[in-house]
Amino acid sequence: MNPSTAFATVVVDELIRSGVREAVLAPGSRSAPLALALAAADREGRLRLHVRIDERTAGFLAIGLIRGTGLPVPVVTTSGTAVANLHPAVLEASHSGLPLIVLSADRPPELRGSGANQTTDQLKVFGDAVRLFHELGTPSREVGQVAYWRSTIARTVSTAVGARTADPGPVQLNCALTEPLVPTADEPDWPESLDGRRTGPWTSVHAGSAQPTAVAPGPRTVVVAGDGASQAARLAAEAGGWPLFAEPSSRARTGPAVISAYRLLLSASDLGAEIERVLVFGHPTLSRPISKLLARPDVEVIVVAPTGLWPDAGRRAAAVVTGLEVTGADGTGWLAGWQHADQLARPAIDKVLADDLSGPAIAAIVAEAVGADGMLVVASSNPVRDLDLAPVVPIRTVANRGLAGIDGTLSTAVGAALANGGATYALVGDLAFLHDLNGLVIGPAEPRPDLRIVVVNDNGGGIFSTLEQGSDAHADHFERIFGTPHNTDLAALCAGTNTPHLLVETQEALRTALTRTVAGIDVIEARLPRTAHRPLATTLTTALRDALNQP
The missing domain is CATH 3.40.50.1220 (TPP-binding domain)
Known part of the structure; x- marks a missing residue:
């Protein structure tokens, strides 16, 4: 099969597995793969297909089918104004809580804005009227596509029927299809099975019941x-x-x-x-x-x-x-x-981290100072991963892991500390610190928390040195585009916001600094060479393997 045909075959099959029994089609060229797959399913008795030449009519036909059966119904259109003609039906479905599934065929993304025939911006064309919008992307032969297609359909149908949110309504999947749009001969074998689960949908969603x-x-x-x-x-x-x-x-x-x-x-x-x-x-x-x-x-x-x-x-x-x-x-x-295995690994890890002032060692020392019941705010990137290696982690550890960004980490810590009402700690990298330095700018009449911020300063993007970008193959460009050194004086910046600052250079100095009473906001800075991250990761893995293989 060619990619568009394979895509349509999988999508229609997964819709049926997810409970679809009726489908509506408004004819067009770009939607041909979906049309042919729906026609084949209709011929096999797996669903009933309805064809209308007017998309507005097709949309409301689907609304009627939903009201009569209570089941989700997909409506398929070609690209351009065809999609826009579904808007009245989508609005009706939205306000009535009906699971209308819009499968809008589209030109490949690279044609948007080019003046190509029947090409417009179909992304989120229905605004907030839909419960879910997703652009499926141009089909390809890449391994993993089938799981992506099936998983997305299962998630889309469950959203439409409100399985997880108790808020059913319309959804839109934008399907960018490439030529050839009809089955072709002499295509190479598909690199993976197109089959779904042996029974049922790709992902079975259980909801609406309090029973575990x-x-x-x-x-x-x-x-x-x-x-x-x-x-x-x-x-x-x-x-x-x-x-x-x-x-x-x-x-x-x-x-x-x-x-x-x-x-x-x-x-x-x-x-x-x-x-x-x-x-x-x-x-x-x-x-x-x-x-x-x-x-x-x-x-x-x-x-x-x-x-x-x-x-x-x-x-x-x-x-x-x-x-x-x-x-x-x-x-x-x-x-x-x-x-x-964990009992063998722990001493090996602790031995590697025993002396030098490394990221994982700092995280472990901070976690120990905070205590099992204390509150610790940890930044994304290396700090949270370093903390993940600590033998003890505070239960009340807070992290912005929704998108795992470094944005607003200091402000998050300030808010958490104000809510906590007692001594709170934060473990951040230098880039997270610089990114939200204004979080330390607090007016004189504002409530101020008791917050101690520990900054692991490796003068740039330390995490990249442990990833593929940090290999010798990219050494020529690493410092400028990944390492991003800033050579910033953090003590001077803290002075500008009247925030007490202390530089520590040893593990013992860090432990001593952490024993001081937390009163107001202060900063402890520990400087590290970025060049040590990658060798440390290798040393930890080697030490662990040696420990596990000992007689």
Whole structure:
């Protein structure tokens, strides 16, 4: 199949798997792949197709079908003014709470603004009238496209029917289709299976019930607790006898099931390859090993999301549930194996971090000073990842992980500290500090919190040195476009805002500085060489492997 034909075949099949039984089509050229796929499904008796030459009529026909069946109905149009003619029906569906699914065919994005025939900006053309808008992108033969298409359709249908939000309504998928628009001969084999699940939709969405979903022991299971997961993740892990991989801001990083070195163990041990099922709580965004785990096709992923949208960046979720009831504990020693590996890993990690003033060492010292019950605000980029390696992380760790940006970190910390009403700490990098320096500009009549800010200053974008950009192959351009040194005097900047500043150069000096009473806002700065980040990551991995392989 060519890409557009494969795309349409998969999309129509997944719509049917998601409960669609009626479909409406207004004819056109750019929408031909979808039209042919719908016609084939109609011929096979999998759905009933209705064709109208007027898009306005087609839209209201779909409205009538929805009112009569209570099921979601897609309406397919070609590009240009055809899409705009659906606006009255979309508004009706929006105000009536009806699950109308608009599949708008479009020209490829590169033709927008070029004067190409029948090409206009169809992105979010219905504004806030739709519950969801998504541009599916130009179909390609890239591996992973099928999971992307099917996952998006399952999510779109569930949004239209209000499965997660109790707010049903219209949705729009904009489908940029490329020529050839009809099936062609002599096409190369598709690089992956176009098939869906053996039964049902790609992602089965459970909602509208207060009853938790029963989960039994059996597959080798781990619990991943992302940002905001809460103690529900810890309770599930302990009830099931499963390892708990908890990010610092999960509010779940406590108890005997916690594997503090999970991120390194996933990369350096053989245990990760044995995982068969993952229960996901919260919004995991922190590490590549977890992202790779959640994208593995051989792992069953169950997402626990009580309300709203759910995280599934790997497009592999087999089910989304509102809650879990663990019906028994794993008795195979699975958790004990991870605990043993973690017990071997911890001394190896601590030994590497024992002397030098490194990012992970600073994070561990700060976490220790804050205490298990204290409040710590941590910035994105390296600080939160460094904290992830600490043996103990405060339960009340706050992080802006929605988009994982560094914007407004100081202001977030100030707000958290004011809400906390007591001593609060923040761990930030130099770029996050500079990005929100105005957060320290507080008028004399304004309430001021008790906040201690620890700045790990490596004079630029330290995280990039640990990524692909930091390899020797990109050394010629690294400093200017990734390292971005700024050579800024943080003490002078603090002086400009009347904020006390202290520079520390050793671990002992940092510990001593952290013992002072937190009164008002102050800053502790620790300077690091950016060149040390990449070798440190390698040293940690090597030390961990040596520890795990010892007799």
